[in-house]
Amino acid sequence: MNSVEIAVVGAGPAGLSAALAAARQGATVALIERDERLGGQLIKQTHKFFGSGRQEAGTRGFVIARRLAAAVEEEPGIEVRLASTVLGYYSDKVLYLETPDGLSRLRAERTIMATGAAERMLPFAGNDRPGVYGAGAVQTLMNVHGVRPGKRVLMVGAGNIGLIVSYQLLQARVEVAAVVEAAPFIGGYLVHAAKIRRAGVPILTGHSVKEAVGEREVQGAVVWRLDEKWHPLPGTEEPVDCDVICLATGLTPLSELMWQAGCKMVYLPELGGHVAWHDEDMRTTVEDVYVAGDSSGVEEASAAMVGGRLAGLCAAASLGHDRGVADKKAAAREELAALRAGPTGERIRTGLAGLRKAGGLG
Amino acid sequence: MRIIDHPILEFNKGRPVRFTFEGRELVGHEGEPIAAALHAAGVRVLRVSPRLHRPRGFFCAIGNCSSCLMVVDGTPNVRVCAEPLHEGMRVERQEGHGEIR
Amino acid sequence: MSGKATGPSDALRRSGAPDEADLARVRPDTSRLAGGPAAVLECFQRIPCDPCASSCRRGAIAPFADINDLPALDRGKCNGCGLCVARCPGLAIFVVDETFGPDEALIKMAYEFLPLPAKDQVVSALDREGRVVGRGRVVRVLKPRTREETAVVWVAVPKNLAWVARNIKVEEDRHG
Numbered sequence: 001m002n003s004v005e006i007a008v009v010g011a012g013p014a015g016l017s018a019a020l021a022a023a024r025q026g027a028t029v030a031l032i033e034r035d036e037r038l039g040g041q042l043i044k045q046t047h048k049f050f051g052s053g054r055q056e057a058g059t060r061g062f063v064i065a066r067r068l069a070a071a072v073e074e075e076p077g078i079e080v081r082l083a084s085t086v087l088g089y090y091s092d093k094v095l096y097l098e099t100p101d102g103l104s105r106l107r108a109e110r111t112i113m114a115t116g117a118a119e120r121m122l123p124f125a126g127n128d129r130p131g132v133y134g135a136g137a138v139q140t141l142m143n144v145h146g147v148r149p150g151k152r153v154l155m156v157g158a159g160n161i162g163l164i165v166s167y168q169l170l171q172a173r174v175e176v177a178a179v180v181e182a183a184p185f186i187g188g189y190l191v192h193a194a195k196i197r198r199a200g201v202p203i204l205t206g207h208s209v210k211e212a213v214g215e216r217e218v219q220g221a222v223v224w225r226l227d228e229k230w231h232p233l234p235g236t237e238e239p240v241d242c243d244v245i246c247l248a249t250g251l252t253p254l255s256e257l258m259w260q261a262g263c264k265m266v267y268l269p270e271l272g273g274h275v276a277w278h279d280e281d282m283r284t285t286v287e288d289v290y291v292a293g294d295s296s297g298v299e300e301a302s303a304a305m306v307g308g309r310l311a312g313l314c315a316a317a318s319l320g321h322d323r324g325v326a327d328k329k330a331a332a333r334e335e336l337a338a339l340r341a342g343p344t345g346e347r348i349r350t351g352l353a354g355l356r357k358a359g360g361l362g
Numbered sequence: 363m364r365i366i367d368h369p370i371l372e373f374n375k376g377r378p379v380r381f382t383f384e385g386r387e388l389v390g391h392e393g394e395p396i397a398a399a400l401h402a403a404g405v406r407v408l409r410v411s412p413r414l415h416r417p418r419g420f421f422c423a424i425g426n427c428s429s430c431l432m433v434v435d436g437t438p439n440v441r442v443c444a445e446p447l448h449e450g451m452r453v454e455r456q457e458g459h460g461e462i463r
Numbered sequence: 464m465s466g467k468a469t470g471p472s473d474a475l476r477r478s479g480a481p482d483e484a485d486l487a488r489v490r491p492d493t494s495r496l497a498g499g500p501a502a503v504l505e506c507f508q509r510i511p512c513d514p515c516a517s518s519c520r521r522g523a524i525a526p527f528a529d530i531n532d533l534p535a536l537d538r539g540k541c542n543g544c545g546l547c548v549a550r551c552p553g554l555a556i557f558v559v560d561e562t563f564g565p566d567e568a569l570i571k572m573a574y575e576f577l578p579l580p581a582k583d584q585v586v587s588a589l590d591r592e593g594r595v596v597g598r599g600r601v602v603r604v605l606k607p608r609t610r611e612e613t614a615v616v617w618v619a620v621p622k623n624l625a626w627v628a629r630n631i632k633v634e635e636d637r638h639g
Contacts, residue, residue, distance in 0.1 A: 034425065036446070041424075046370045048552035048613075050512035052530045058514035058552050060370065063611050118426050128429075130406040130419025137423030137443070145398035146365045146373035158479075171576060172365050185476040190508045191553025193479030198630040200593025203479045216417050217406050254426075302511070342509040342531025343470070369577045370610055 004030040004079070006315050007095055007108035009086045009257065012040020013301045014293025014308030015114035016068040021312030021328075022112075023077035025321035030106060031078055032097065034085040038072060039065035040116060041136060042301060044143040046171070047164050050189070051302035051339060061301065062143075068305075089261040093288055110288050110315040113258060114308055117251035117272060117294035122156060125211035127245075131218025135165045135248035142172050150244035154221045155179040156209050160188035160300070162248030166196045169246075177242045180207040180223050182230050189344065210237060212245055221245050253295045261286050266358045270351030271297030280333075280361050281314035282307065290315050297355075299348055306335045363402045379449040396442035396453055397423065397430055408432050408442060412458040432456050436463055471507040480591045481507060490626070491538050491559075500543020500560035500569070504534050505629075506553065518550035545571040549605070549613045559625055568625035569602060574616045579604055580633045588620050588628035597624050599631055 008019045011033035019031040037043070045061020056064050072078050084099040095106045119134035121127065131150065133141075135157070138149045153174055155166045158181035166176045176196065184206050186193050193203060206226050213220035220243075225236035251272055258276040259265060264285040265274045276284045276291045283290050292311035293304040310332040317325040340348050355361055365373065376392030383405060390399025397408065397420050407417040408430050420430035425444035434440040435452050438460025442453070474482040491501045502523070504515070513527040515534050523540035524547065545558045554573040563569035580586050580601045588599040603617040620628045 035444075050510060050552050052511070052513050052527075057512060058518075058550055060611055062371075119422060128411070128416055128418060130408070130417055133420070134422050134427075137421060140423040140443075141398060141401060142365065143371060145394050146368075146371075146375065147398050147402045148363045148365060149401070171369055173577075185473075186479055189510050189553065190471055190475055190479065191506065191510070191555045194481070194505070194591065195554055197479040197592055198589060200589065203477075205477045217419070338530050339511045341529060342511055344508070344510050345531075367577055369575050369579075369614075372610065 001094070001105045001107055002030075003107040004028050005109050005319055006030070006312075007032060007106060007111045008114060008312075009095075009111065010040065010114040010116055010293070010295075011035075011038045011072075011080070012114060012116050012293060012304070013042050013064070013068070014116075014295075014304040014311075015040065015112070016065075016072055017305045017308030018112045018114055018292050018312035018315075019078050020068070020071055020075060021309040022316040022321075023075045025313060025316035025323065025325065027077065027316040027319060027321050029078045030081060030108065031072065032081045032084050032086055032095075034083065036083050038069040038080065038082070041139075042068075044139040045164075045301065046143055046168055047192075049302055050300070052335075057302070086257060089257060089289065091262075108288075109319055110290065112282075112290040112292055112308075112311050112315055113261075113276070113295055114291070114293040114311075115254040115257055115295040117253050117298050119247060120250045120252055122209070122247055122249045124209050126214070126218075127212060129212045129214055129218050130216070131214065131243055132212055132245045132247065135161045135246050138244070138246050139165055139168065142174075143168060148172055148174050149246070150242075151175065152177050152242045153244040153246050154209065154223070154240050154242040155246050155248060157181060157248035157250070158183075158186045158188055158193065158203055158205065159248060159250065160192060161251075162246075163188040163192035163196060165246065165248060166201055167192065167199075170196065170199050170201070176201045177240050178223070179203045180209060181205045182208045182226055184228065208232065209245060213239070218243055218245055251294060251298045253298060255295055258284065258289070258291065258295070261289055263289060266355060266360070268297070268351045268354045270347045270354065275355070277355065277358060277360050281318075281329075282311035283314065297348065297351055300339070303336060303339050303348075306332050306339070310336070363404065379447060381447060381449070381451040381453060383453045384455060390447045392448065393446045395423075396432070396434065396440075396445050396447045396451070399447050400442070400453070407455065409456040410458065431460065433460060438462060470509070475507060481505065486626070495538050496559070496561045499562050500545075500558050500571075501538060502536060502541050502543055502545070502547060503557045503559055504536055504547075504555065505557065506534055506551075506555045509533060512552060514550050514552060515547045515556065518547045520544075520546065543571075545615055548573055549607070549615050554613070557629065561622065561625055563619060566622060567600075567619040568622045569617055569619050570625065570628060571615055571617050572629065572631070573613045574631065575613055576633075578633055578635065579606065579614055580616060580631065584633070586618065586634070587632040588618065588624055589630040589632055590627050591629050593630065595632065596627050597621055599628060601631075
């Protein structure tokens with residue numbers, strides 16, 4: 001059986017950053033990714049990132065992915081395993097992998113789970129019709145594979161993802177009929193909202209989708225108004241001409257592997273749902289397992305990169321690779337605190353307070 | 363449905379390859395997901411659900427959700443959003459759970 | 464200091480388009496506008512973002528104490544060059560020059576769509592809600608060195624649209 005000091009599961013922004021930080025401390029790392037390429041969901045982000053210059057603010061997401069992937073490939077301490085899915089984690093520190101060459105096992109002294117998040121579904125009539133797509137799927141189809149999802153899209157959700165994907169649709173010359181948002185206010189950054197407004201896309205806050213229209217595929221939608229308690233107001237229905245309904249109604253951590261590994265899970269809605277309980281070093285209740293990125297709490301990718309770096313540093317330090325680690329950890333924590341300090345970080349702060357109440361975060 | 367020019371992105375597609383969907387010949391690009399090639403050809407209904415026989419397309423496009431299971435070269439339950447396209451593939455809509463032959 | 468300024472208006476939070484109160488906070492005074500091109504930072508919400516500060520070679524945008532602060536612009540130091548326009552990740556910075564011509568004002572704006580307009584092309588001028596409000600004349604197109612950077616388009620508009628026009632629509636078929 002192969003063995004390695006640190007296994008990192010998932011090569012998105014958090015996993016790439018974790019692998020780099022751990023390897024730069026001197027640990028041997030296996031970076032395991034189920035897709036055929038590195039970068040996770042970063043590869044389809046065409047907008048410029050926010051954050052500070054230290055987190056590559058002002059650089060487009062797919063460019064950051066390219067840079068991180070190149071750094072990983074140049075790092076001799078990291079062995080990359082693409083098209084490989086981790087099926088399970090067992091108490092003798094063994095990961096079971098499904099690879100292009102069949103099943104294999106890998107023993108890892110520490111495992112960092114950076115498995116990302118999945119799109120949330122929204123209940124409405126016809127939500128299973130072809131043409132109802134997750135926002136991530138629309139981005140993948142359009143920005144990775146160069147295929148338009150349709151001619152005219154109704155976007156559901158005015159968080160950052162809904163706003164950003166609307167803008168990307170316009171860039172790909174797809175019409176956006178409207179953005180509907182159940183909440184009374186836009187949840188994403190207002191600069192993203194302003195960009196699509198200037199291009200003529202209406203944002204209907206206090207609205208939701210009632211149903212998809214179309215016998216076999218989406219051929220339209222009906223939207224309606226909601227009251228302040230998010231209850232629909234019958235009689236306010238309006239038809240929308242569209243062939244795609246794009247759901248940007250939030251993400252939930254992909255935490256199956258943490259459940260299976262036996263990590264204590266905590267339900268924190270502000271962090272997207274069930275997340276593995278973890279301390280200030282990103283360590284879970286299963287001593288040798290760490291978490292990072294969206295799977296430790298859904299947040300912006302800039303924070304996922306810093307969180308991944310922190311997990312990589314801590315996992316490496318726990319194996320004796322602790323050169324200069326105190327200062328590096330302090331710097332990462334300071335960056336995270338700064339990213340979460342403003343009004344837009346309130347949700348994350350509330351979620352982390354819940355985690356702290358559950359005894360987490362040290 | 364394909365994006366020819368884009369303000370930010372460049373698409374380096376594989377060579378064109380032929381494949382069949384329900385016996386009809388289509389052209390896609392080597393290595394792109396089967397679902398992307400089908401979508402570019404205007405095919406959105408990928409399977410029919412087992413119990414209520416409702417048409418289904420893809421939903422997540424990253425191999426997560428199992429909405430896009432199709433029969434590829436006789437093998438059922440292939441997640442076509444993640445499965446790369448190759449020359450000569452035979453792609454069929456899946457009815458229900460699919461049969462392992 | 465600016466970080467403690469009033470938050471975005473409810474109108475902006477509901478619709479995505481700033482209202483008069485939002486705009487009044489970022490609009491330079493008449494004497495500054497009479498002095499030539501001026502950057503207008505239509506950035507109304509505290510978010511973790513600071514690239515504008517380091518984009519300015521004249522140091523007109525103060526370094527951020529907290530990356531969530533709103534940008535603080537020293538209008539005396541700003542000469543309206545527009546370097547910050549292409550750097551702002553939110554595409555929220557415009558340069559307005561009311562001294563451009565007797566009847567026209569010049570607006571420098573980021574533009575990330577295809578086709579890019581050509582110099583001297585006549586385009587539709589759009590307001591902050593995407594409505595066509597008049598015509599604009601393209602004066603200059605700063606194409607980025609790579610696709611990953613942002614193009615900046617200089618558009619001359621009638622003076623009465625200096626505070627209204629914030630986007631353009633380029634017709635694909637040019638008929639003159």
